[in-house]
Each structure stands twice: as structure tokens, then as C-alpha cells.
Amino acid sequence: GAVVSQHPSRVICKSGTSVKIECRSLDFQATTMFWYRQFPKQSLMLMATSNEGSKATYEQGVEKDKFLINHASLTLSTLTVTSAHPEDSSFYICSAGTSGGAVEQFFGPGTRLTVL
Amino acid sequence: AQTVTQSQPEMSVQEAETVTLSCTYDTSESDYYLFWYKQPPSRQMILVIRQEAYKQQNATENRFSVNFQKAAKSFSLKISDSQLGDAAMYFCAYRSASATNKLIFGTGTLLAVQP
Numbered sequence: 707g708a709v710v711s712q713h714p715s716r717v718i719c720k721s722g723t724s725v726k727i728e729c730r731s732l733d734f735q736a737t738t739m740f741w742y743r744q745f746p747k748q749s750l751m752l753m754a755t756s757n758e759g760s761k762a763t764y765e766q767g768v769e770k771d772k773f774l775i776n777h778a779s780l781t782l783s784t785l786t787v788t789s790a791h792p793e794d795s796s797f798y799i800c801s802a803g804t805s806g807g808a809v810e811q812f813f814g815p816g817t818r819l820t821v822l
Numbered sequence: 823a824q825t826v827t828q829s830q831p832e833m834s835v836q837e838a839e840t841v842t843l844s845c846t847y848d849t850s851e852s853d854y855y856l857f858w859y860k861q862p863p864s865r866q867m868i869l870v871i872r873q874e875a876y877k878q879q880n881a882t883e884n885r886f887s888v889n890f891q892k893a894a895k896s897f898s899l900k901i902s903d904s905q906l907g908d909a910a911m912y913f914c915a916y917r918s919a920s921a922t923n924k925l926i927f928g929t930g931t932l933l934a935v936q937p
Contacts, residue, residue: 813867
């Protein structure tokens, strides 16, 4: 149980285009989802926290108009990188948590974004 | 604000030997959770072990155990009988026991296992 999927696993796009990444909890309801960014050989940097049905909370320094997050249902959150540029190339990871004070987060397999 | 520090960017261990990865953290809270995650080359984050701060007993999961020193704010991971499949990046993480379950990660330790 507790499986989180991400789609696509890899995406290559041209500079200036927008890219949408999906994060799904397959066998549980995720009241909270987290989006992380990871550069090579570095740690995970939390970008934002999203709760189902409400606006995402962005970490300091993360542009909310650049990285649009939608958590429309208890099993799906999306991250859209708008007007992507080469510096947005990175590995994006989502994780999902349940309600009721549950401690654990369940991580997706990540999406590698390359912007040409 | 809470911080997590991993002072060993890289470690190496011989197969079947034991290795200890260090982690220290800083917090003013008394109730929290600590985790060790493994990230193999596939990049999938895997939970290795977790510790509740209110528990004095150190957590153990098969070959993995922790040395949790609350007063010293230290949370090291011991891997016994190291296997080739243990080679990965290991991240220490902190989570407050408050409403938000946001994780704060350390910078990671890259563990190599020598055959």
C-alpha cells in the first residue's frame, strides 16, 4: 500500500513552454501533498505544500506564478512549470501525506525535467 | 527554525562491515520525529527508519538501527552487515509534531559499499 506515482518520469521541453507534472496517490487519500526540487548531488528542497481544495503554501523564494500547484482531489496534485527556462531543469519529487496526524510521507519516483 | 546537519558528504564501507552515518539537528521543540531516508540511483526515496522524540528506546529495523541522543540533538544511523544494495544517498530528516508534516532534510551522505 501507500503508493505514489508521478507522470511523466522524464520530460524535455523547449524554453518558454509550460510543463505539467502529475502526482497521484494510488491507494490512499492524500490530504496533503508536497513538491520538492532536487539538483544533482544535492538534497531535496521543499517548494510548496498543497492541501486538497485550498491554495498551496509556497516556501520562501519559490515563485508561485512560476510554479503553479493544483490539488483538486484527494488523489491528484499537479505542478505546472510555466514558461520554463534552462535553469528550471531539475528533478522534481512529490510526496503525499494522510490526515489524522499520520507521521509518514510517501514519495513519488520523481520527474526529470530538461529545458532546452 | 529547525535545521538538520549531515557532516559526512561521503562514506565508504566494506561489504559485511558496519558503518555509522551522522546527523545532528537543531530545534527548540520537545516533540518531533526523525527519519532516515535512502535514495538509490533510481532516485526513489525510501524510508529506512524513524524515531519518535518522546521514545527513549532507539529504533531498529533489521540491519538498521539508530543512536538517538535527544539532549545532544544527535541521530546517527548504523548499518550492520553492509550489503552492495545499501549503496545510496542517505538523508536525515526532521518533522515537527505540530500540525504541518513538512520534512526538513539534511544535505545527505553518499554511501559506497566496497565488495
